[in-house]
Amino acid sequence: MKIAVVCANGKAGRLITEEAVSRGLDVTAIVRGANQSAAPQSVEKDVLDITAEDLKGFDAVVDAFGAWTEDTLPLHSTSLKVLCDALSGTDTRLLVVGGAGSLYVNPEHSACVADGADFPDLFKPLAAAMAKALSELRKRDDVKWTYISPAADFQAEGKRCGTYILGGEELTLNDRGESVLSYADYAIAMVDEIVSGAHIQERISVAGK
Numbered sequence: 001m002k003i004a005v006v007c008a009n010g011k012a013g014r015l016i017t018e019e020a021v022s023r024g025l026d027v028t029a030i031v032r033g034a035n036q037s038a039a040p041q042s043v044e045k046d047v048l049d050i051t052a053e054d055l056k057g058f059d060a061v062v063d064a065f066g067a068w069t070e071d072t073l074p075l076h077s078t079s080l081k082v083l084c085d086a087l088s089g090t091d092t093r094l095l096v097v098g099g100a101g102s103l104y105v106n107p108e109h110s111a112c113v114a115d116g117a118d119f120p121d122l123f124k125p126l127a128a129a130m131a132k133a134l135s136e137l138r139k140r141d142d143v144k145w146t147y148i149s150p151a152a153d154f155q156a157e158g159k160r161c162g163t164y165i166l167g168g169e170e171l172t173l174n175d176r177g178e179s180v181l182s183y184a185d186y187a188i189a190m191v192d193e194i195v196s197g198a199h200i201q202e203r204i205s206v207a208g209k
Contacts, residue, residue, distance in 0.1 A: 002026040002028075003027055004028045004043075004055060004058045004060075004062070005027060005028070005030065006062060007031065007032075007047060007063075007064040008037040008039055008042070009033070009035070009036045009037060010064055010066055012097050012187070013037065013064030013097075014036070014037045014038070016187045016191065017039050019184075019187040019188055021039065023191060027040070027041075028041045028058070030042070030054070031043075032044065047079045047083070048078065048079060051086055052090075055087060055090075059092065060094075060197075061083065061087065061092060061093070061094050063079070063080060063095065064097045065080075067129070073125055076132070076133040077132055077136055084140050084142075088142045090144075093144045093145070093146065093194075093200070094144065094146070096137065098130060098147045099150075100113055100154060100179070101113050101119070101124075101127025102127065102134055102149065103149050103152075103170060103171040104169050104170045106170075107170075109170075113127075114131065144200050144201065146200060146201075146202060147202075147203040148186075148189065148190060149203060149204070150207075151178075151181035151206065152171065152180070153180040154181055154183070154186070155180065155182050157182075158180075158184065160182060162188065163185070163208075164181065164188060164189050165206070166206060167205040169203055169205070171205070172205055172207040174208060175209075179207055181206055185206070
């Protein structure tokens with residue numbers, strides 16, 4: 001299976017790339033600078049400049065783009081549109097590293113994690129930007145997308161346990177009432193979904209056991 005990881009030099013992108021390579025997938029990193037990931041081949045290109053030709057021939061493309069500052073938050077929508085437009089009408093699947101703030105916390109799907117009183121103000125702009133990108137993605141019936149949200153406590157340096165809980169649109173808690181996940185275990189879930197292709201045009205979520 002041939003896959004591309006966009007922004008493979010980032011924390012999530014690097015671990016997803018490493019996991020995919022370890023399973024024998026043919027991985028290409030698409031990065032702005034020198035390739036620092038485990039991918040044996042790379043393309044040096046900004047995500048906003050990616051074209052349909054760049055993504056031709058891949059079975060799946062992982063969008064691991066991240067933006068954190070106020071002036072770059074709109075790029076969550078902009079970059080995702082670039083990738084969707086490049087993959088429009090093709091069989092290549094797009095898998096997006098998503099956010100947890102838009103996960104629902106009630107069966108009616110009328111309230112999200114980011115709506116909670118204890119949700120940190122610091123992360124509200126990021127959650128809103130990522131929720132907007134997801135809302136726009138849901139309208140794309142011309143792309144075989146899958147959006148994967150992590151747990152609320154998404155730990156970059158968390159240990160790799162090798163297991164996870166697969167959820168849907170609602171926030172999932174483990175047996176201890178926690179919503180926590182390491183980047184390493186998220187990478188496992190991402191590659192599992194790449195291989196299976198089980199949730200086309202769906203948002204799913206992952207939590208740690």
